Amino acid sequence: MKQHQNILIAGVGGQGNLVCGKTLAQAAVEEGYKPVVGQIFGASRRGGTVQTHVRISNSNLGPLIPRGDVHIILGLEPMETLRAAIEYAGPETIALMSETPVQTVDSLAGRKLYPRLDELRGSLSALARRVYSVDPTETLEDLGTYRVQNSYMLGALCGIQTARLSKESIKTGLIEIVGRSQPNTEAFEEGLKAGRCAVSE
Amino acid sequence: MIEGDQVLMSGNEAIARGAIEAGIRFCASYPGTPSTEITEYIMKTSDRRDIHAEWSTNEKVALEASTAASWAGLPALCPMKSLGLNVAADFLLNVNLSGTGDGGLVIVVCDDPRGHSSSNEQDSRFYSKAAHLPLLEPSSCQQAKDIMPYAFEISKRYEIPVIVRSTTRLSHTRAIVELGEVPDIEIESAHDIPSNLYNVPRPDFKHKQLLAKLDDIKEDFEKSRFNKLDSSDKRVRILASGITNRYSEEAMRKLDLEDIEILSITTTFPLPGKSVLKALDSATHVLFAEEGQPFTEENVAVLFAKRKNRTVPELHGKIDGVIERYGELNVDKVAHALSRITGCEFRPVPPEFEERAQKSRELLLDRPPTFCPGCGHRAVYWAIKKAKQRFDKPVVVTGDIGCYSMGIFYDSSLDTMQAMGSSIGTASGLGQLSRFGFDQKVIAVAGDSTFFHACLPGLVNARNKNADLTFIVIDNNTTAMTGFQPSPSSHIQRGETFSVDIENIARAALPDYIDIGIASDIPATTDLIHENLTRDGLKIIIVKAVCRLAEREDSKAERPKVYIDADSCIGENCKLCMTQFGCLAIEWNEEEDHSEIENHLCVRCGDCIVVCPHDAIRRG
Numbered sequence A: 001m002k003q004h005q006n007i008l009i010a011g012v013g014g015q016g017n018l019v020c021g022k023t024l025a026q027a028a029v030e031e032g033y034k035p036v037v038g039q040i041f042g043a044s045r046r047g048g049t050v051q052t053h054v055r056i057s058n059s060n061l062g063p064l065i066p067r068g069d070v071h072i073i074l075g076l077e078p079m080e081t082l083r084a085a086i087e088y089a090g091p092e093t094i095a096l097m098s099e100t101p102v103q104t105v106d107s108l109a110g111r112k113l114y115p116r117l118d119e120l121r122g123s124l125s126a127l128a129r130r131v132y133s134v135d136p137t138e139t140l141e142d143l144g145t146y147r148v149q150n151s152y153m154l155g156a157l158c159g160i161q162t163a164r165l166s167k168e169s170i171k172t173g174l175i176e177i178v179g180r181s182q183p184n185t186e187a188f189e190e191g192l193k194a195g196r197c198a199v200s201e
Numbered sequence B: 001m002i003e004g005d006q007v008l009m010s011g012n013e014a015i016a017r018g019a020i021e022a023g024i025r026f027c028a029s030y031p032g033t034p035s036t037e038i039t040e041y042i043m044k045t046s047d048r049r050d051i052h053a054e055w056s057t058n059e060k061v062a063l064e065a066s067t068a069a070s071w072a073g074l075p076a077l078c079p080m081k082s083l084g085l086n087v088a089a090d091f092l093l094n095v096n097l098s099g100t101g102d103g104g105l106v107i108v109v110c111d112d113p114r115g116h117s118s119s120n121e122q123d124s125r126f127y128s129k130a131a132h133l134p135l136l137e138p139s140s141c142q143q144a145k146d147i148m149p150y151a152f153e154i155s156k157r158y159e160i161p162v163i164v165r166s167t168t169r170l171s172h173t174r175a176i177v178e179l180g181e182v183p184d185i186e187i188e189s190a191h192d193i194p195s196n197l198y199n200v201p202r203p204d205f206k207h208k209q210l211l212a213k214l215d216d217i218k219e220d221f222e223k224s225r226f227n228k229l230d231s232s233d234k235r236v237r238i239l240a241s242g243i244t245n246r247y248s249e250e251a252m253r254k255l256d257l258e259d260i261e262i263l264s265i266t267t268t269f270p271l272p273g274k275s276v277l278k279a280l281d282s283a284t285h286v287l288f289a290e291e292g293q294p295f296t297e298e299n300v301a302v303l304f305a306k307r308k309n310r311t312v313p314e315l316h317g318k319i320d321g322v323i324e325r326y327g328e329l330n331v332d333k334v335a336h337a338l339s340r341i342t343g344c345e346f347r348p349v350p351p352e353f354e355e356r357a358q359k360s361r362e363l364l365l366d367r368p369p370t371f372c373p374g375c376g377h378r379a380v381y382w383a384i385k386k387a388k389q390r391f392d393k394p395v396v397v398t399g400d401i402g403c404y405s406m407g408i409f410y411d412s413s414l415d416t417m418q419a420m421g422s423s424i425g426t427a428s429g430l431g432q433l434s435r436f437g438f439d440q441k442v443i444a445v446a447g448d449s450t451f452f453h454a455c456l457p458g459l460v461n462a463r464n465k466n467a468d469l470t471f472i473v474i475d476n477n478t479t480a481m482t483g484f485q486p487s488p489s490s491h492i493q494r495g496e497t498f499s500v501d502i503e504n505i506a507r508a509a510l511p512d513y514i515d516i517g518i519a520s521d522i523p524a525t526t527d528l529i530h531e532n533l534t535r536d537g538l539k540i541i542i543v544k545a546v547c548r549l550a551e552r553e554d555s556k557a558e559r560p561k562v563y564i565d566a567d568s569c570i571g572e573n574c575k576l577c578m579t580q581f582g583c584l585a586i587e588w589n590e591e592e593d594h595s596e597i598e599n600h601l602c603v604r605c606g607d608c609i610v611v612c613p614h615d616a617i618r619r620g
C-alpha cells in the first residue's frame, strides 16, 4: 500500500470544487486518516480556475501536492483536467475527466477556440498513466440542474475504483457535506454506473 | 463541538476557534481575502457566546474599536488581510507605545504570497518590527488554534498588541484540529480604561518602556513550547516558519536526504537569539524557509554578525537567491534550494514529461476573472464606454478595489487600480492638472463598501480643491468581492446596526452636481455620465446596482425570460453581445450561426437587450 494518496480536483469557479474536496476529506476522516485539503483559486466565484488538493495520509502533510506526485486527477471540466495534469501529473497519475466543457471569455466570443475533446484526451494520455472520461450531460439534464455534477463525478470516481477510500465512506461523506438531497444521490449513483463502464485510454 | 473533538477546520476557522477558546469578548474586522472567514466563524456563534463581532468601516477603525475593548478589560480580536494592516498602521504605531490595557488584543494578519487575491504580495511581518510588537507564525491548523490563547496571554501580560501572521496557504487549508475547552466565563463587565492612554509629551520614554517589554518577551520566547529548536549534529539545518515547515519536511523526504535537521521557529519576533544560535551551532549550512521577504534570515544574520570569533555557517535563502524572492513557496522550491546547497539532484518529473507538458500547454486557454452574468458593474462599464465614445475629449478612468476592479480585464475599462480609496484620491490630483495642460476628463469609480472605507477623505479633498472630476459610486449594497458582507449602506444590517446612506453623505460634500442612476437602465446611465463629462466641477453619480450572487435565488424566476431571436441576429458579422458586452451567459451557436442565451446561466437581467444593435435580444 502506498504511503499516501493525493487527489487533485480540477475545475472552474461555481462547480462545487471545494465541496468535492470536503467530501473526500470527510470520507478520509471516517476511515481514520488525517486528510489535508488545500485550495488554489483566484477570483473563483467569477469563473476562474479552481484546484482543490486532497491529501490522504496518516501524517500532517503540506496543503499542496508537489509536482509529479498526484495519484488521481478528478477533472470537473475537460480543459481544467489537462491544466492540472500539466502542472502536477507524474508517472502514477490517473485522470478522470468530465466531458462537459465550460467555455472561457475568449472562446465564447469566438476569439479563441476551445480545444476539441479528443485533442484534450490525447494530451492527457501523454501525461497520465490512465485516462477515463465520462459524460454527465444526460444525467444533469434529466435532473434539471448542473449543480450536482460534483456528486456525479464523485460517483464516477468510486466507479473506476482507484481511490483509496471506499464507496461507502465517500457516500457518507457526501451526505454529511451536502445533505441527503435527491438530485445529489441520484447524480452520485449515475456517476457510479458511468465510472464502472468507463474504460481507460 | 466540544473539547477533545477532532474536526476538519481551515486555518482561519482554527484561528477563530482558538480566539474563542482564549475567551474573546470582542471582534472587529474589515473583510479581505484571505482573512475573511476568521470573523465569519466568530459571527456564527457570537450571539450564543456573548461576543460582540462587527464588520467595521475599515481596518483602522476595526483596530481602534478592538483596542478600546481591550482598554476596558475585554479580550479583543482584530483579523485583517495584509493590505489592511497598511490602513491600520498609523494607529498601530501609536498604540504600541500607549498600551492596550489588561483585556488583551491580538491582531491576525493574513498575507497573500503570490497575490492570489491581492494586488501585492507584501510581507506584513515588518510591521511587527516597525512597531516593536511580538509576532507569532503558526505552522499548521492545529497550531493556529493552539497559539491564540498564548498570544492573548502575552498581550495581557505586557499590555501591548500581539500580531499573529498567517498566509493564504495556512488560512485556506483544512486539516484535523483537536478542539480545546471554551472557558465558561460569566460576562465580565467592562472596567474603566487605564489612565495615560497617550504618548506625549515624551514618546521617547514610552518607547524605552516598550523596548524593555520586548526584552522580557524575548526571554519568554527563548522557552516557548511553540518553537522546535533542538540541538543537532546534522550538517545542514533548515530554519522554517509558518506553513513552510510542511514543505521542508516533504522536500527532505523527496530528496531522500538524511544529513538535515528541520528547526521550527514560531515566535519570529523578537527572535529568541540564544536558542536560535544554539540550535544552529556547528551547522555548515542553514537554509531559511519563510514566506515573503528574508525576515528571519536577516534577523539571524545579525545574530551571527554580533557573535565574535566563531565560525559562521553559510546562510542560504532569499538573500543569496537559492530561493527566489518573489512568489509563494512550495515543496519544489524548497527541494530545489536543498539540491543547490547539497549538490544532490532533484527532478520532480522526467525530462520527456516536461516536453510533453510544454506541448500540451498550447491547448490551454486562460480564464481571466470576469463579472458574473447580469452583474451591475458590467452594465455601468458599458455605459461608461458608450459615454466616452460620445464625448469628444479623451477620458481617464481611475479604479478602486472591489468586484469592479475586474474592469481592468473588461475591455480595459479602468486605467488605474491601486489601494482602497485611490480612485477618488488620484482623480482629485488629475482633476487639478488642467493648468499644466492635462486636458483629459477624469472619472473615478468605487463601490459602496469602498466609499465608506477610504473614499471620504479623497472626496473632501476633491471638493475642497475644486477638482474637476466625475465620481461614480456603484452601490450594490454589499461587499461582494469577499463574500457579501453588509456594507454600511446595506439595507439589511446585522443585529442592531443602522444603515448609513451614501447619497446623504455625498450631498454633504456639496458637489456641483449629484445624480442617481440605475445600472440596469443602460441608456439613462450613459446619458448621465455623458452629461457630467461635459460639465465642469465635482460631479457625483450614485448608480444602484445588483450583485447577482447576493441576490435572492428566486428573484430570477420573477423576471421574464430573455432570449435571442435567431432570425433577427445577423450572426457571424456582428457577435457584439459576446465579443464586446461579454456576458458569460451568451453563447455562440456555431451550426445555426447566431448567438443564444444559455438559460441556466442567464439571470434575466435584460442588460444585453439594449446592447444588440439589431434588436435581436428580447424578453418574453
Ligand code: SF4
Residues within 6 Å of the ligand: A045, A046, B370, B371, B372, B374, B375, B376, B377, B403, B476, B480, B481, B546, B547, B548, B549, B550
Ligand atoms: S459577485 Fe456580485 S458584484 Fe461581484 S461580479 Fe458577481 S455579480 Fe458582480
Ligand code: SF4
Residues within 6 Å of the ligand: B373, B374, B562, B583, B584, B585, B586, B597, B601, B602, B603, B604, B605, B606, B607, B608, B609
Ligand atoms: S439577460 Fe443578457 S446580460 Fe442578463 S444575464 Fe441574461 S444574457 Fe446576460
